[in-house]
Amino acid sequence: MTDLTSVLAAFATGPLSTTEQVRIVASLSALDWLAVGRAGAQEPVARILRDMVLEEGGQGQAHLFGHGAGPLRAAALVNGTVSHALDYDDTHFAHIGHPSVAVLPSALAMAEWHQHPLVDLLEAALAGMELSIRVGLWLGRGHYQTGFHQTATAGAFGAAAAAGRLAGLSTDQMRMALGLTATRAAGLKAQFGTMGKPYNAGIAAAAGVEAVQLVQRGFVANPDALEGPFGFGATHHGAQDAAAALDGLGEEWLLERVSHKFHACCHGLHAALEAARSLDIAEPEVAELKVRTHPRWMSVCNQLAPETGLGAKFSYRTVLAMQALGHDTARLDSYTGAICADPRLKSLRNRISVEADDSLSETQAHLSLLRRDGARREADHDLQAPMSLSTREERVRAKAAKLIGHQLAEEVWSMLRTGGQAADFAARLHTGEE
Missing domain, CATH: 3.30.1330.120 (2-methylcitrate dehydratase PrpD)
Structure with missing residues (x-):
């Protein structure tokens, strides 16, 4: 039997053999995520979550979409929710999940706090998004059809992987973080059509950050709680063939087949x-x-x-x-x-x-x-038909320009492709509106 968690933990903490194509796709998802998040920063659900975090106070460790800063977990919660508020973010149809809105908020909070360069942020986000897709495949369509929201469930494990990579977790610590995430991952399709749907994405991002922070402090959990007896798969109508879900992991990047939305509708x-x-x-x-x-x-x-x-x-x-x-x-x-x-x-x-x-x-x-x-x-x-990389880039950049303006869209894209600090990227989450 394949030890799912051990394989995922080794992937999340080890060297990545990436291609230029998948790195560009990840960069496009980061641009798309920032654009839809800024565009949704004044939605009612965005205001409610942001106001709650700012009223609670605490150390301002990471930027929030719109304005302000909050503790890492709270920033991930707000930014995950806000970036899914318009439901205009990317989708992966292999498991029907939205990779960016769960993983990027977790990765960005950790990268900003630890002063990582953008290249580290993108690498961690790439690993986390790929891992979330693989977990989603393992959970299977039955998990989704039963009523679980894969963005929230599979996405939480991707969020933990990305945050843990940036925090420098060892492979054993990553196993522990993934096991702990198994008791925190949650989100129901019953929330579709309400503020609860984007909140699901925020929950996933925050759960990933929280699990990593606890493990860093010596927290002990069951590292087999993802696929073990009474674990997440067994109790959430999942647990498909791990070998099939992991096939080609580290060599074939399923993220390359992510679908970016080019129309502001379902x-x-x-x-x-x-x-x-x-x-x-x-x-x-x-x-x-x-x-x-x-x-x-x-x-x-x-x-x-x-x-x-x-x-x-x-x-x-x-x-x-x-x-x-x-x-x-x-x-x-x-x-x-x-x-x-x-x-x-x-x-x-x-x-x-x-x-x-x-x-x-x-x-x-x-x-x-x-x-x-x-x-x-x-x-x-x-929508699964191959799209040339040049066409995808042209359309994502055009979409971003419509949402946040041509100048800012090009500035962010240049930053993602030429380097810089994660904190500089995070600063672009602010819209100047209170």
Whole structure:
């Protein structure tokens, strides 16, 4: 039997054999994370968490999104929550989890406090995100379908790995930290649609930091509490084949297949929007548009006639009509009640139909367009289809520019690619708004 925790601990503390490609992908995720976090820094959930931490006081060890600083655990809690507040962060479909929002807040807090250079931060975040994906694969789809939020559960182990690497834990200490995290990892899909969903990401980030800090001080826990008897896998509807989940660890980087969001709406809509891009649909030409999608999305993001901007983010018909009318679906301010009430959008929306197709995967969509001139065109898209690194970089940097401004986006990207201190990156979490 594979000793899962020992393998993960050795990976998290040992030398990493990385490629230039995966390092760029990790840097893009860091840019994306900072951009969506700054953009969400004034959301109600962000204000509530940040105000709570600042009112509690304590040593200001690490920057918070928006303004202020807090203790390491509290900073990880706030920054994990805030960066997931808009649900515009990256997703890995191997286990349906958001790697960056659990791991980067933990890594950044520890890197800032220990005065690490950015290269160390990115290496630790890379290790932590990869580890979270592998744990997610081991837990399996049954864990997610039962109701556990993989961002919070698998993500907590990635957060501990990243923080522990930066804190200089030995392999035995890392095993202990992962075992302790097993008793702290938590998060339910029951919170979806509420402030509890982004809070799940914050819980994961904070749990990782806390476990590492305790182990550093000599705290003793069961190092086998991840996969052992009565452990996390056994009690959380998980525990799949460890050997399969660990296959290629350290040589093959699953993080390379992370999916960055390029539309400010539910990820279930993205394959259809990407397919529509290839059709280059424009409202005057559309007589009829049919969408086929995986059945799971029918109950998630198929609102037929939403009246609010939030509702629009969960509506195939609305977002496709928006795109055809020339609205930028990557911009947060594109989703409004006024858009939903636009007579042109309503007219076009009524020409769009959506149906379930269980032959498609969760990352696929098929579009069939009937033009007014009678011509028919079809397009497919799979979010898991390989994207060239240059295209990914272009689109992530463009998204960041729309969220935080071109100058700041380019400044942060240059910093990530050329080096500097983690503290300089952390300082960019502040928006200047109180």
